[in-house]
Amino acid sequence: xxxxxxxxxxxxxxxxxxxxxxxxxxxxxxxxxxxxxxxxxxxxxxxxxxxxxxxxxxxxxxxxxxxxxxxxxxxxxxxxxxxxxxxxxxxxxxxxxxxxxxxxxxxxxxxxxxxxxxxxxxxxxxxxxxxxxxxxxxxxxxxxxxxxxxxxxxxxxxxxxxxxxxxxxxxxxxxxxxxxxxxxxxxxxxxxxxxxxxxxxxxxxxxxxxxxxxxxxxxxxxxxxxxxxxxxxxxxxxxxxxxxxxxxxxxxxxxxxxxxxxxxxxxxx
Amino acid sequence: xxxxxxxxxxxxxxxxxxxxxxxxxxxxxxxxxxxxxxxxxxxxxxxxxxxxxxxxxxxxxxxxxxxxxxxxxxxxxxxxxxxxxxxxxxxxxxxxxxxxxxxxxxxxxxxxxxxxxxxxxxxxxxxxxxxxxxxxxxxxxxxxxxxxxxxxxxxxxxxxxxxxxxxxxxxxxxxxxxxxxxxxxxxxxxxxxxxxxxxxxxxxxxxxxxxxxxxxxxxxxxxxxxxxxxxxxxxxxxxxxxxxxxxxxxxxxxxxxxxxxxxxxxxxxxxxxxxxxxxxxxxxxxxxxxxxxxxxxxxxxxxxxxxxx
Numbered sequence: 001x002x003x004x005x006x007x008x009x010x011x012x013x014x015x016x017x018x019x020x021x022x023x024x025x026x027x028x029x030x031x032x033x034x035x036x037x038x039x040x041x042x043x044x045x046x047x048x049x050x051x052x053x054x055x056x057x058x059x060x061x062x063x064x065x066x067x068x069x070x071x072x073x074x075x076x077x078x079x080x081x082x083x084x085x086x087x088x089x090x091x092x093x094x095x096x097x098x099x100x101x102x103x104x105x106x107x108x109x110x111x112x113x114x115x116x117x118x119x120x121x122x123x124x125x126x127x128x129x130x131x132x133x134x135x136x137x138x139x140x141x142x143x144x145x146x147x148x149x150x151x152x153x154x155x156x157x158x159x160x161x162x163x164x165x166x167x168x169x170x171x172x173x174x175x176x177x178x179x180x181x182x183x184x185x186x187x188x189x190x191x192x193x194x195x196x197x198x199x200x201x202x203x204x205x206x207x208x209x210x211x212x213x214x215x216x217x218x219x220x221x222x223x224x225x226x227x228x229x230x231x232x233x234x235x236x237x238x239x240x241x242x243x244x245x246x247x248x249x250x251x252x253x254x255x256x257x258x259x260x261x262x263x264x265x266x267x268x269x
Numbered sequence: 270x271x272x273x274x275x276x277x278x279x280x281x282x283x284x285x286x287x288x289x290x291x292x293x294x295x296x297x298x299x300x301x302x303x304x305x306x307x308x309x310x311x312x313x314x315x316x317x318x319x320x321x322x323x324x325x326x327x328x329x330x331x332x333x334x335x336x337x338x339x340x341x342x343x344x345x346x347x348x349x350x351x352x353x354x355x356x357x358x359x360x361x362x363x364x365x366x367x368x369x370x371x372x373x374x375x376x377x378x379x380x381x382x383x384x385x386x387x388x389x390x391x392x393x394x395x396x397x398x399x400x401x402x403x404x405x406x407x408x409x410x411x412x413x414x415x416x417x418x419x420x421x422x423x424x425x426x427x428x429x430x431x432x433x434x435x436x437x438x439x440x441x442x443x444x445x446x447x448x449x450x451x452x453x454x455x456x457x458x459x460x461x462x463x464x465x466x467x468x469x470x471x472x473x474x475x476x477x478x479x480x481x482x483x484x485x486x487x488x489x490x491x492x493x494x495x496x497x498x499x500x501x502x503x504x505x506x507x508x509x510x511x512x513x514x515x516x517x518x519x520x521x522x523x524x525x526x527x528x529x530x531x532x533x534x535x536x537x538x539x540x541x542x543x544x545x546x547x548x549x550x551x552x553x554x555x556x557x558x559x560x561x562x563x564x565x566x567x568x569x570x571x572x573x574x575x576x577x578x
Contacts, residue, residue, distance in 0.1 A: 160390065160392055162388045162390055162392050163392040163394075165357070165360070165362055165386060165388075166386050166387075166388075166392060166460075166461075167405075167409055168362055168380050169360045169361070169362060169380055169381065169382075169384045169385075169386050169470075170382060170384070170406050170409040170410050170464070171380060171382035171409060171410055171411055172409045176408075176409050180394075180405070180408065180409070181394065184394070184396045185394075185396075187396075259396075261395050261396040261444060262395070262396075
């Protein structure tokens with residue numbers, strides 16, 4: 001009798017040590033930094049062309065005060081703009097996804113609007129609201145609401161017609177359909193869009209700040225560039241990226257928590 | 270999102286509304302008068318229905334059907350004969366272009382609220398556990414939705430009793446994707462029945478299941494029906510399923526659909542799997558098959574010849 005072998009055929013992906021997966025982003029990040037540093041040293045690049053990572057880190061530490069002064073502003077305007085776009089995106093998404101008339105009427109308009117380069121809108125916002133926080137928050141909002149609208153609407157519009165029949169034959173109203181089926185169903189789409197939207201919101205606020213503000217990472221970078229303090233420009237980029245990653249991670253966590261039903265256990269980590 | 274329809278709507282919202290009643294010749298008003306006071310639980314008289322762009326699809330034409338209270342009717346026919354359209358009409362989700370549908374003596378003029386429905390696809394809500402899925406009707410049906418807090422225990426007992434009856438114990442905290450297709454379909458059946466509807470509409474509910482599971486579920490459904498006697502219309506293309514389950518089997522023609530024959534099934538209940546191998550059962554199945562064969566889509570070459578000439 002042949003006994004089934006205990007040793008399963010080693011699987012390449014299973015073989016990786018369990019600590020390797022969470023460590024992977026750090027390993028890759030450090031590898032990139034080291035090669036960057038090496039390239040700068042080998043080709044003897046001057047700081048104002050491409051600063052070395054070590055120089056950027058040094059600036060991050062020595063300039064921590066001013067950087068935080070500007071970064072906190074960007075964080076504030078981005079959060080306000082993003083909150084606006086979540087509220088507006090949800091409402092608009094529900095309307096577009098639930099009512100065909102709204103869809104037919106607004107969707108082309110939304111696509112058209114989203115094709116407009118938002119940088120071009122900043123001067124108009126400045127004319128309306130003056131220089132400072134308001135245009136930055138609004139630019140963040142304008143950059144980021146579109147994916148939320150599209151995703152929420154998709155979730156609502158793709159409800160199985162049979163499920164709709166089941167509920168309507170029980171006497172369900174439109175509101176029941178949206179609350180009981182449409183919205184829960186579109187939650188995974190919604191969270192996916194939040195992760196895109198938050199990064200876009202940062203792009204929006206930094207663009208606006210770099211054009212028309214006296215505070216914020218965008219301002220910091222423009223001023224630093226005009227002084228040829230390229231290390232400081234890069235420090236600004238790093239801080240923006242870090243804030244983006246942190247927010248993204250936050251929403252990814254929230255998503256995992258809220259829409260666990262959409263993730264099969266074999267995909268759960 | 271809406272496919273291409275959104276853009277069509279954009280171009281002519283409301284302009285392409287169909288102009289109804291053109292394709293049908295039935296006289297409605299007199300029929301309504303006749304229907305009042307008749308004992309049939311469901312009576313469908315001369316119903317016509319077209320849909321699609323400019324009514325290009327003529328689904329039903331002059332369809333008559335009656336189902337007694339507590340009866341079990343099966344509707345069989347070639348694919349695409351408008352069986353599912355019939356379901357939408359009976360449930361009030363669609364209005365007929367002509368003809369009249371009455372359920373329990375009242376003309377159907379909007380979605381009925383005494384109906385349970387189940388489809389080939391179990392359509393469970395993946396974010397709710399099994400109990401939550403079965404309890405869904407209580408949150409929607411008018412009669413229950415305002416008392417749902419007080420009735421929670423009673424409702425849950427009903428749901429559990431049904432789950433037990435279809436052979437699903439210990440799964441109420443599980444989620445739909447943790448269940449097999451057959452189990453999901455059982456849950457779907459429970460959801461259709463939990464609010465004790467007077468009328469159960471089944472649209473090929475067992476079509477996607479394997480043969481053994483299907484036969485098992487026939488018995489589950491039959492036992493529930495014997496115990497509760499809800500009026501049932503089962504749409505199917507499985508002739509054996511129709512004969513096994515129904516009191517009356519109605520044969521539909523190809524599109525535009527109408528009823529071309531009705532058969533009583535005088536086999537004693539409860540029917541069990543062995544019945545399906547006895548001669549009278551097989552005879553009925555054969556008879557149905559003979560009647561459906563001429564209703565199958567016409568020879569494509571013949572159609573070509575006709576259009577050319």
